[in-house]
Amino acid sequence: MFSRRDGCDGAGGWFADSVDLELLSDSTMKSVERALDLVPVKKPVFSYCAGSPLPHGVHLHKGGVNFALFSRHATRVWLLLFEDIHATEPFQTIELDPRHHKTGDMWHICIEGAGRGLVYAYRVDGPNAPEHGHRFDSRRILLDPYATALASPPCWDFSGFCSTGAPTADDPPPHPPAIVKNVVTANGFDWEDDRPLYHPWSDLVIYETHVRGLTMHPSSGGKFRGSYLGVIDKIPYLKRLGITAVEFMPLQEFNPHENTLVNPETGERLKNYWGYNTIAFFAPYEGYGSRLYPGCQVDEFKAMVKALHKAGIEVLLDVVFNHTAEGDETGPTLNFRGLDNSIYYILEEDKRRYKNYSGCGNTMNCNHPVVRNYILDCLRYWVVEMHVDGFRFDLASILGRDRNGQLVPNPPLLEQIAEDPILRDVKLIAEAWDAGGAYLVGRFPGERWSEWNGHYRDDVRRYWRGDPGMAGALASRLCGSADVYEHSGKAPVNSINFVTCHDGFTLNDLVSYERKHNFANGENNRDGCNCNYSANYGWEGPTDDPTINRIRLRQMKNFMATLLVSRGVPMILGGDEFCRTQRGNNNAYCQDNEISWYDWTLVEKNRDFLEFVRGMIAFRRRHPVLSREKFYRPEDVSWFNPAGLIPDWHGDTAIGSHIHVRDEEGPELCLLFNAHPHPVSFVLPAPPQGCRWFKMVDTDAAPPFDVCQPGHGVPQQEPSLWVQDRSMVVLVAEPSA
Structure with a gap:
């Protein structure tokens, strides 16, 4: 698709002489055309000058490209310029003279006449003294930590050596077939009038998804499956569902081929599918781009954001600042380790090994x-x-550890993020734990930080599984987890409520498997969590038994309905709304295949459940009392057991709540929960004067009575109501007319 065009002034790159622009969405057309004009080709030799130490990374200006790289302990730095993204050797190597190209700890240079499309990397020399924390190796080709785009070969080579440089004669470096390099990009995207949406937390319904998995399955349709542009095809679906924010799993650059394990069932080489091993934090993952031209992933990511914003959907990114893809002391050297290992990582006392809280x-x-x-x-x-x-910050508790790995009371980084003038209005979500034992749910520093509420997940699962003594915990979760957050001055919206997420069973599998089935991951089923609070209701995995399937459907409705009537911010795992399965795999991090991809044929197969979820999201929106950003006051909620008396919080498995509202919050509600394996009759509280109860949600009922449309609720004539086994009912007080 791309060919060289000689005689063009500028840096090394590729010119597109046949790009099918019809394949691109309208929102990216102008940016693509601009990119094709700006991608230049190689000059024999570039001239250069001292450049500027700020800003960090690569920046275009009228005269060329400025490079600025931090390394405190380096003694020598080389800038490598490549003819194109496929080149294995630089056509020009420039050693930076510290007398002219170094200010403090910043190494800098300006390449004159260069521009967008220039392909580059670094080599850095310094002390190779692991006992002091230094691991410099001048043969290593290093990525720019501030690179905004990478160009990666189909199969990464982590030797990272270059034959140009300082190896000794008796230790010649290997000559890699292909290496990962940086690509210079420009900020020329036509955003039109795109602005942040600033949805209130109370309006959020978050959809956690994976860019590739969302549209990679053949059933997804579209021309750009598994990509940023592919996401655009699904925006009408997300909007109709009622989603107001999408949380993307990691999409900053990572190596999909780093996994060396093999699926023992198929012999397939496994991958790093999830992407929780970041290499370049400023760069969107190239593999989710169309590869129409080098760096196109940047423009296509922007096109996706722009289209989501036009539909009223916010974009949240799962970011992984707690560790990098360089691993332990036996891992590859990609950038940070080769630039200044002792500064970028927390080291053990011997300085040779790494503390591993991740x-x-x-x-x-x-x-x-x-x-x-x-x-x-x-x-x-x-x-x-x-x-x-x-x-959303992965293993965010690590961000609160000091240089010795100790948790500090007021972590400076967390405070700076929360108080930064640019970041002041962005949404901040913490996974408030780490692998070093720091479980800070409800105690994560800073009022601005919301948290994935692991207590919500576990307690709601255990209640609906029928575990004894869970009624009190369920009531707390429904009310926004005041027991977890109120003592620290936080609000219900600091709780990100979820029943399922990428890490664990899907909703379908939560009610279909009692144990994990991760053998395809090549780790003999040792990986993944063993404590899932799941149940299979009589058969492990798929079954044709109609009784079991009815229970499973009812339980999925219970989970979704509970999530959407709880105060706090609901998060739905993508695909759960149409019963996506991972075949019992609760740790599909390495499964870039149909185990993880969304099978869109399930939309029609499970249309009734999808409509139930959509109806519950709409129900939540119609009743703002459910999503208020404050905790219920004692007078706002009355709790009762089936007999209408005060519940035994440690003994009852069926409970009810009467939610009293203020005028602007809509009609009063009555919620009834029965986790027993048998029906229970509830004595109903008295509705407000002049009103009667209408049954709007019944997880045991068939459509359209499982979630009724406004004005079509089932009127209740009796003072009591039977709630079927393992089911939930929501009543709304409406004028009796």
Whole structure:
């Protein structure tokens, strides 16, 4: 698709002489055309000058491209310029003279006449002294930590050596067939009038999904399956469902081929599918782009954000600042380790090994001032240049550890993120735990931070499974988890409520499997959580038994209905709304195949459940009392057992609540929950004067009475109501007319 065009002034790159622009969405057309004009080709030799130490990374200006790289302990730095993204050797190598190209710890140079499309990398020399925390190797080709786009070969080579440079004669470096390189990009996207949406937390319904998995299955249709542009095809679906924010699993650059395990059932080489091993934090993953031209993933990510915003849907990114893809001391050297290992990582006392609070081999030294600034620069970039609305921080407790790995009371990084003027209005969500034992749910520092509420997940699962003594916990979760958050001055919207997420069973599998089935991951079923609070109701996995399937459907409705009537911010795992299955795999991090991809044929097969979920989202929106950003007051909710008396919170498995409302919050509600394996009769509370109860939600009922449309509820004539086994009912008080 791309060919060289000689005689063009500029840097190394590719010119597209036949690009099928009809394949692109309208929202990216102008940016693609601009990119094709700006992608230049190689000059024999570039001239250069000292350049500027700020800003970090690569920046275009009228005269060329400025490069600025941090390394405190480096003694020599080389900038490598490549003819194109496929080149294995640089056509020009420039050693930076510290007398002219170094200011403090910043190495800098300006390449004159260069522009967008220039392909580059670094080599850096310094002390190779692991006992002091230094691991410099001048043969290694290093990525720019501030790179905004990478160009990666089909199969990554992690030797990362270049034959140009400083190896000794008796230790010649291998010559890799292909290496990962950086690509210079420009901020020329036509955003039109795109602005942040700033949805109130109370309006959010979050959809957690994977860019590739969402549209990679052949049933998804569209021309750009598994890509940023493919997401655009699903926006009408998401909008109709009622989603107001999409939380994307990691899409900053990672190596999909780093996994060396093999599926023992098929012999298939497994991958890093989820992407929780970031290599370049400023760069959107190239594999989710169309590869129409180098760096196109940047424009296509922006096109996706722009289209989502037009539909009223915010974009949240799952970011992984707790560790990097360089792993432990046996891992590859990609950038941070080769640039300044002792600054970027928390090291053990012997300086040779890495503290591992992430469970992935290393831990970033997040509260070192240099690393802190790097993370802040990165977040600002994604907000200002990429128009992202918020972030979910993976293993965020690590961001509160100091340079010795100790948790600190007021972590400077977390406070800076929350108080930063650019980030002041973005949404901040913490996974408030780490692999080092720091479980900070309800105690995560800072009022601005919301948290994935693991208590919500576990308690709701256990209640509906029928575990004894869970009624009190269920009531707390329905009310916004005041027992978890109120003592720290937080509100219900600080609780991100979820029953399922990417990490664990899907909703369908939660009610179909009692144990994990991860053998396809090549780890003999040792990986993944063993404590899932799941049930199969009589058969492990899929079954044709209609009785079991009815129970499973009812339980899925119970989970979704509970989630959507709870105060706090609901998050739905993508595909759960149409019963997506991972065949019992609760850790599908390595399954880039139909185990993880969304099978869109299930939309029609399970249309009734999909409509139930959509109806419950709409019900939540019609009743703002359910999503208020404050905790219920004692006078706002009355709790009762089936006999209408005060519940035994540790003994009852069936409970009810009468939600009293203020005028602006809509009609009063009555919620009835029965986790028993048999029907229960509830004495109903008296409705407001002049009203009677209408049954609007019944998870045991068939459509359309499982979730009724406004004005079509089932009127209740009796003072009591039977709630069927393992089911839930929601009543709304309406004028009796």
